[in-house]
Amino acid sequence: MSGARVTMRDVARAVGMSPMTVSRALRSDSSVSLETRTRIRAAADRLGYVYDGTAAAFRTRKSGFVALTLPSLNNANFAETYRGLSEAMAGSGMQLLLGATNYQVEKEEELVRQLLARNPEALVLTGGHHTAAMRDLVAARNLPLVEMWDLPEAPLGHAVGVSTEAAMALVVAHLVETGRRRFAFLGASEGTDRRGAARRAAVEAAARSHGLPQVAFIDAGPAPVSMRQGAARVAEIGREIADHDALICVSDPVAFGALSACARLGLDVPGDLAITGFGQFEVAEVAVPQITTVAVEAHRIGEEVAGLLDALLAGEAAPRRIEIAPRLVPGATSAQA
Amino acid sequence: MSGARVTMRDVARAVGMSPMTVSRALRSDSSVSLETRTRIRAAADRLGYVYDGTAAAFRTRKSGFVALTLPSLNNANFAETYRGLSEAMAGSGMQLLLGATNYQVEKEEELVRQLLARNPEALVLTGGHHTAAMRDLVAARNLPLVEMWDLPEAPLGHAVGVSTEAAMALVVAHLVETGRRRFAFLGASEGTDRRGAARRAAVEAAARSHGLPQVAFIDAGPAPVSMRQGAARVAEIGREIADHDALICVSDPVAFGALSACARLGLDVPGDLAITGFGQFEVAEVAVPQITTVAVEAHRIGEEVAGLLDALLAGEAAPRRIEIAPRLVPGATSAQA
DNA sequence: GCCTAAGATGTTATCGGTAACAAAAACTGT
DNA sequence: ACAGTTTTTGTTACCGATAACATCTTAGGC
Numbered sequence: 001m002s003g004a005r006v007t008m009r010d011v012a013r014a015v016g017m018s019p020m021t022v023s024r025a026l027r028s029d030s031s032v033s034l035e036t037r038t039r040i041r042a043a044a045d046r047l048g049y050v051y052d053g054t055a056a057a058f059r060t061r062k063s064g065f066v067a068l069t070l071p072s073l074n075n076a077n078f079a080e081t082y083r084g085l086s087e088a089m090a091g092s093g094m095q096l097l098l099g100a101t102n103y104q105v106e107k108e109e110e111l112v113r114q115l116l117a118r119n120p121e122a123l124v125l126t127g128g129h130h131t132a133a134m135r136d137l138v139a140a141r142n143l144p145l146v147e148m149w150d151l152p153e154a155p156l157g158h159a160v161g162v163s164t165e166a167a168m169a170l171v172v173a174h175l176v177e178t179g180r181r182r183f184a185f186l187g188a189s190e191g192t193d194r195r196g197a198a199r200r201a202a203v204e205a206a207a208r209s210h211g212l213p214q215v216a217f218i219d220a221g222p223a224p225v226s227m228r229q230g231a232a233r234v235a236e237i238g239r240e241i242a243d244h245d246a247l248i249c250v251s252d253p254v255a256f257g258a259l260s261a262c263a264r265l266g267l268d269v270p271g272d273l274a275i276t277g278f279g280q281f282e283v284a285e286v287a288v289p290q291i292t293t294v295a296v297e298a299h300r301i302g303e304e305v306a307g308l309l310d311a312l313l314a315g316e317a318a319p320r321r322i323e324i325a326p327r328l329v330p331g332a333t334s335a336q337a
Numbered sequence: 338m339s340g341a342r343v344t345m346r347d348v349a350r351a352v353g354m355s356p357m358t359v360s361r362a363l364r365s366d367s368s369v370s371l372e373t374r375t376r377i378r379a380a381a382d383r384l385g386y387v388y389d390g391t392a393a394a395f396r397t398r399k400s401g402f403v404a405l406t407l408p409s410l411n412n413a414n415f416a417e418t419y420r421g422l423s424e425a426m427a428g429s430g431m432q433l434l435l436g437a438t439n440y441q442v443e444k445e446e447e448l449v450r451q452l453l454a455r456n457p458e459a460l461v462l463t464g465g466h467h468t469a470a471m472r473d474l475v476a477a478r479n480l481p482l483v484e485m486w487d488l489p490e491a492p493l494g495h496a497v498g499v500s501t502e503a504a505m506a507l508v509v510a511h512l513v514e515t516g517r518r519r520f521a522f523l524g525a526s527e528g529t530d531r532r533g534a535a536r537r538a539a540v541e542a543a544a545r546s547h548g549l550p551q552v553a554f555i556d557a558g559p560a561p562v563s564m565r566q567g568a569a570r571v572a573e574i575g576r577e578i579a580d581h582d583a584l585i586c587v588s589d590p591v592a593f594g595a596l597s598a599c600a601r602l603g604l605d606v607p608g609d610l611a612i613t614g615f616g617q618f619e620v621a622e623v624a625v626p627q628i629t630t631v632a633v634e635a636h637r638i639g640e641e642v643a644g645l646l647d648a649l650l651a652g653e654a655a656p657r658r659i660e661i662a663p664r665l666v667p668g669a670t671s672a673q674a
Numbered sequence: 675g676c677c678t679a680a681g682a683t684g685t686t687a688t689c690g691g692t693a694a695c696a697a698a699a700a701c702t703g704t
Numbered sequence: 705a706c707a708g709t710t711t712t713t714g715t716t717a718c719c720g721a722t723a724a725c726a727t728c729t730t731a732g733g734c
Contacts, residue, residue, distance in 0.1 A: 005720095006477075007719095007720060007721085008720070008721065008722095009720080009721095017683075017684085018683065018684050018685080019684095019720085019721080019722090020683075020684065020685080020721090020722075021682085021683055021684075023720095023721060023722060024682095024683085024722090027722095030681095031681065031682060031683085032682070032683085033681085033682060033683090036682080036683085048473065048474070048477045050450065050453050050454060050474070050477075050478070051454045051721090052454065052456065052719090052720055052721070053454035053455050053456070054391065054394050054395045054400060054455065054456050054719090054720085054721095055395055055689095055719070055720035055721045055722090056720080056721055056722075057391050057395075057721095058391050058392055058394075058395040058689060058690075058691090058719085058720080058721080059688080059689055059720075059721045059722050059723085060689085060721080060722070060723085061391075061689075063391060072416070073410045073415075073416035073419055073420075074410075074412075074413050074416035074417065074420075075411075076411050078410075079409070079410035079411035079416075080411065082410055082437075083410075083411075083437070083439075086437065095434075095451060095455070096435075097432075097434065098433075098435050100419075100420070100423065102420075114432060117390050118390065118391075118432075119389075119390065119391055226619055227619045227620060227622075227623040228619055228622065228623060231623050253619070256620070256623065257623050260623045260624065260625050263625040264625060282563060282564045282565055282590070283564060283593070283620060285564075285565065286564040286565060286568050286593065286594050286597045287597065288597050288600040288601060342690095344689095344690055344691085345690070345691065345692095346690080346691095354713075354714090355713065355714050355715080356690085356691080356692090356714095357691095357692075357713075357714065357715080358712085358713055358714075360690095360691065360692060361692090361712095361713090364692095368711070368712060368713085369712070369713085370711080370712065370713090373712080373713085388691095389689090389690055389691070390691095391689095391690085391691095392689070392690035392691040392692090392719095393690080393691055393692075394691095395689090395690080395691075395719060395720075395721095396690075396691050396692050396693080396718080396719055397691085397692065397693080397719085398719070675734100676733105676734090677732105677733090677734090678731105678732090678733085678734105679730105679731090679732090679733100680729100680730085680731080680732100681728105681729080681730075681731095682727100682728085682729070682730090683726105683727080683728075683729090684725105684726080684727070684728085685724105685725085685726070685727090686723105686724090686725085686726095687722105687723095687724095687725105688721105688722090688723090688724105689720105689721095689722095689723105690719105691718105691719095692717105692718090692719095693716105693717095693718090693719100694715100694716090694717090694718105695714105695715085695716085695717105696713105696714080696715075696716095697712100697713085697714070697715090698711105698712085698713075698714085699710100699711080699712070699713085700709100700710080700711070700712085701708105701709075701710070701711080702707100702708080702709070702710085703706105703707100703708095703709100704705100704706095704707100
């Protein structure tokens with residue numbers, strides 16, 4: 001049952017070979033004969049041997065960890081990026097060490113501290129905004145570093161992400177084409193969501209370049225904002241929301257909330273008001289009417305990050321910024337006015 | 338920058354003491370005199386010493402990890418449980434090591450192997466169904482083990498979860514009260530989703546006990562099934578779906594998909610058909626009409642698991658099973674017929 | 675046959691902390 | 705002042721895997 005743990009030595013004894021050979025065999029290494037290898041594998045299974053990564057990490061001074069921060073797990077896009085990353089890294093022997101920041105930069109700093117204590121071989125951060133202390137922390141380590149989703153002009157290390165400007169320009173252009181000009185942006189309170197703020201700024205810039213009037217800002221409360229907040233805020237405003245003719249929402253869940261509230265208010269979408277979201281969440285496609293959104297290849301972001309890491313860990317050169325092109329997915333919530 | 342790395346031995350030499358004393362001083366062991374401790378701390382700083390957690394983990398065989406498997410991150414309930422767990426464990430110095438199984442038991446086994454390689458001090462699994470090899474694997478380790486969400490009669494270790502029977506009985510009773518009798522269950526294909534299959538079985542049992550006719554099964558395809566699959570399947574069936582008078586969906590996202598499809602088909606919910614979901618996802622509350630669902634305190638499951646782990650890691654006794662009571666949240670999709 | 679190259683396996687010595695036990699130094703009360 | 709405690713420091717022996725180097729086979733060339 002319990003007893004002493006099974007080590008390579010035990011496996012070695014069982015097959016009458018040296019622990020070194022067992023080590024080589026289990027790491028699927030070249031120089032062990034096929035027969036020996038299968039014999040060792042079988043013995044290991046039989047004895048219930050489990051590889052001790054801690055010991056290996058200690059000896060080789062390689063933790064096998066890639067540390068990763070995400071704002072939240074409960075977000076289809078981040079979850080999908082995680083999947084892409086984890087699938088693409090499956091063969092590499094690296095393990096992901098995940099932490100959630102709940103959208104707070106201070107939390108991120110603390111989290112990164114904890115993650116660094118595990119001696120990760122690389123660090124992947126979501127977002128391009130960090131505390132100064134955090135930047136020092138990672139600079140001192142001199143680790144391969146990738147920021148994702150955002151696409152800073154000057155990344156701390158490398159970056160894989162979407163140009164917010166490009167993405168929001170698509171939305172604004174589309175709304176202009178379908179005849180809208182009085183825009184409002186629905187997102188989280190000032191200062192609580194950098195990514196959202198960047199989207200808003202990009203919308204404003206695009207609106208200016210189209211010669212549109214000032215874009216109104218509707219505050220849905222502190223981040224994270226989702227369906228509930230979107231719905232509540234629009235419900236609170238009531239039918240006056242239709243003084244605008246397009247409501248650009250910071251994300252699809254928020255857009256869905258707004259859409260629901262409109263339905264309850266008896267407003268016609270897109271007749272009285274166009275609504276757009278961001279992120280191509282499932283709810284945008286399934287909602288009635290289908291919500292206009294921007295698709296970002298979340299899974300591919302993960303894959304590209306994995307590719308970068310692969311190169312960086314192998315000491316190869318790698319592109320500093322990888323831009324993932326956003327794509328407009330026109331839905332029925334912004335059909336021709 | 339860096340030459341040879343600075344170890345405790347170097348620090349010890351610098352202050353003329355033994356490495357053991359340095360070790361104690363840096364861990365703020367009370368048995369080191371204050372003066373010695375400050376002297377050692379100063380020397381460590383001066384020399385640029387960095388504590389090697391890997392070495393400590395290796396020697397003490399305490400990794401400070403709690404390993405955790407989740408079927409998917411992209412699920413509000415699991416994400417919330419993760420949050421509950423991680424928040425409740427924040428002070429304990431333990432770190433969560435997460436892996437996603439994508440709802441496959443074979444994947445779970447492989448994943449658990451990887452996680453065990455990190456010498457976690459406890460293991461938390463989502464679900465109560467595992468491969469035999471996995472059960473052996475964890476039995477051999479003799480680790481504190483908690484299964485969550487499901488509530489097996491005989492847990493491998495401990496369990497925190499919801500009684501599926503109780504939950505689905507609430508739904509069935511509610512539908513009977515509001516005048517429905519011709520039930521259909523919409524969920525993933527046979528054999529691809531244990532948790533879903535259990536819900537279906539529970540619905541059938543409850544229906545029998547109410548003397549209702551056989552519950553029809555509508556196959557939404559292999560797990561995981563979500564909004565898209567629910568919508569597609571109902572769209573495919575068309576208006577005949579209303580031959581039933583209640584559609585019990587395996588989850589809220591599926592229910593929302595079904596609801597959308599009904600809207601597109603011009604069916605009146607709840608007039609032509611009642612719809613229920615499971616899990617109190619945000620979409621259930623925000624959808625129009627609001628979807629009847631079953632609330633499970635996902636965050637609390639995480640907290641309770643953390644409490645259990647706390648006790649188990651301290652070597653204290655702990656309850657074998659903790660049952661979280663489900664609660665019906667009646668929405669408009671099942672209003673009185 | 676003999677010799678060399680390539681292939682397969684073995685030996686030794688750690689990596690950097692810390693548990694367990696041992697001992698010296700500093701107190702305590704009588 | 706001395707035995708008994710308590711506090712502080714030291715010694716020894718690992719934890720389990722693997723890098724580096726050494727050794728033994730086997731195959732093939734001449």
